[in-house]
Amino acid sequence: MVITTPQSGSSLVGLLVGLALGLLVVGIGVQSFAYFAGETLNQQVRLATATSQRVTAHFLSAQARHAGGLTPASATNLNLVAPQPATLSSADAGANGDVLNVAQPATAGLDAADCLGRSKAVGNQIQSSFWVSSENLRCRASNESSNQPLSAGWAQMTGEVAMATAVGIQWLPLASAPKDGGGILAYRLCLTALDTPVLTPPNCPLTHRTRTR
Amino acid sequence: MRTARPQAWHGFALIDALVALVIVGIMTVGFSNAWLQFQRTTQLTQMRQTAHALLDDLAQNLLVHDARFGTASRITLTTGSLPSGDALPGIACRDRACNASEFSDATLQAWAYAVHSALPLATLTVTAESGWQRWEIAWPQNPSAMPADGTESPLTRVFMWL
Numbered sequence: 001m002v003i004t005t006p007q008s009g010s011s012l013v014g015l016l017v018g019l020a021l022g023l024l025v026v027g028i029g030v031q032s033f034a035y036f037a038g039e040t041l042n043q044q045v046r047l048a049t050a051t052s053q054r055v056t057a058h059f060l061s062a063q064a065r066h067a068g069g070l071t072p073a074s075a076t077n078l079n080l081v082a083p084q085p086a087t088l089s090s091a092d093a094g095a096n097g098d099v100l101n102v103a104q105p106a107t108a109g110l111d112a113a114d115c116l117g118r119s120k121a122v123g124n125q126i127q128s129s130f131w132v133s134s135e136n137l138r139c140r141a142s143n144e145s146s147n148q149p150l151s152a153g154w155a156q157m158t159g160e161v162a163m164a165t166a167v168g169i170q171w172l173p174l175a176s177a178p179k180d181g182g183g184i185l186a187y188r189l190c191l192t193a194l195d196t197p198v199l200t201p202p203n204c205p206l207t208h209r210t211r212t213r
Numbered sequence: 214m215r216t217a218r219p220q221a222w223h224g225f226a227l228i229d230a231l232v233a234l235v236i237v238g239i240m241t242v243g244f245s246n247a248w249l250q251f252q253r254t255t256q257l258t259q260m261r262q263t264a265h266a267l268l269d270d271l272a273q274n275l276l277v278h279d280a281r282f283g284t285a286s287r288i289t290l291t292t293g294s295l296p297s298g299d300a301l302p303g304i305a306c307r308d309r310a311c312n313a314s315e316f317s318d319a320t321l322q323a324w325a326y327a328v329h330s331a332l333p334l335a336t337l338t339v340t341a342e343s344g345w346q347r348w349e350i351a352w353p354q355n356p357s358a359m360p361a362d363g364t365e366s367p368l369t370r371v372f373m374w375l
Contacts, residue, residue: 162277163310169281170310186277 049153053193056137056151060130063102063115064187092140092147095131097156098174100189103127115139116148132157135194155192162186257354257369263331264350264371267324271348272375274320282313284344290317292341298325336368345374 104112106121113119115128120143127142132154140147159174162185169185177184278287290313305311305319328335328350335352349372 164281165310168310168312169277169306169316171307185280186273 049193049195052151052153053191056154057191059150060100060137060189060191063128063130064100064189092131092138093133095133095157097132098159099129099131100157100159100174101127101129114141115150116141116144130157132191137191153194155194157192158190160188160190162188260332260352260369261371264328264335264352267328267331267350268348268371268373270327271320271324272373274324275375278313278316278320282316286313287317288341288344288346290314291321292339292346295337295339296322296325298322298327298329298337300326302326348373348375 102115103125104127106112106119106124106126112121112126114126115130116139118141119126120141122142125142129140129142130150131138135152135154136149137151137154137157138147138149160171161174161177163170163172163177164183164185171188174187275287275291278291300322302319302322305322306316311319325337328337332350332352335350338347338349338351340347349370351368351370353366354369355366
């Protein structure tokens with residue numbers, strides 16, 4: 001005669017099922033966490049890029065608006081000078097697009113500063129050159145031998161000037177602008193980010209445009 | 214005498230299941246509404262930013278017009294009907310210089326196209342008053358309520374004086 005005693009607790013099958021369910025739940029949790037962590041990281045990268053681009057566009061706009069101080073352009077007072085390729089030294093990589101040379105009169109006082117935030121004048125002017133190369137917006141003050149990357153994530157920079165003519169207004173490439181700044185009504189810069197298609201005005205993304213007088 | 218033994222019941226009672234369903238349903242509806250509201254607010258903020266950027270871009274071109282042709286010319290040539298914006302504008306004022314009329318036309322066409330591309334349901338108006346112009350971009354707050362059944366959605370308006 002066999003006497004069976006009542007059993008209590010979990011059976012082996014129950015334990016295995018419980019373990020499997022537990023692993024499944026933990027696996028889903030880990031996957032979810034990894035997904036959201038990745039998304040958060042991507043979002044942070046995008047936010048950092050957008051912030052960098054916005055700050056850069058604002059910086060360029062401010063530099064251009066300060067060009068020439070408060071005095072109007074004239075043949076003897078260079079405000080925002082059109083590209084002078086010679087201003088790029090051999091140490092500067094080739095520009096992808098146009099080169100923007102900004103000149104401010106030293107008499108503008110505290111408002112006049114080069115792209116490095118200093119007020120070192122050369123020939124009564126404080127000059128800075130801006131261009132895009134190696135996916136960076138770079139600048140070089142005219143009294144410096146090397147350039148300074150300002151922000152990353154740029155494909156190219158192009159520019160146009162609105163010229164006052166005898167019969168009206170004509171948009172010209174930046175390279176065609178007169179170096180004395182005479183007759184220039186406005187500037188339009190198009191900074192193209194790496195993650196956007198390369199567009200030319202007037203289809204340049206609005207957020208990457210800046211214009212000044 | 215034999216008596217019936219009470220039978221033990223296991224599992225959820227029907228009433229418990231219904232209560233749980235109602236609670237879950239209320240939570241789902243509440244969460245969905247909150248999420249929808251959040252998305253609408255975010256979208257409205259983005260559309261407002263876009264509209265302001267479009268107005269700012271227009272202002273730059275109008276100031277160029279002022280610098281060359283004068284404010285009176287700008288007000289005369291740009292007040293009135295605006296282009297629809299559904300046609301891609303040509304590249305104007307590049308091969309040759311534009312006069313005041315051509316420049317204002319090019320400005321308005323390019324701007325209308327930009328607005329149409331970014332805010333397809335927007336309507337544009339410009340009015341002149343005491344030497345100033347009021348430029349306005351307006352679009353329906355709820356485009357799904359647009360059918361002409363008397364439930365037209367109120368408009369969101371962004372404007373500038375120049």
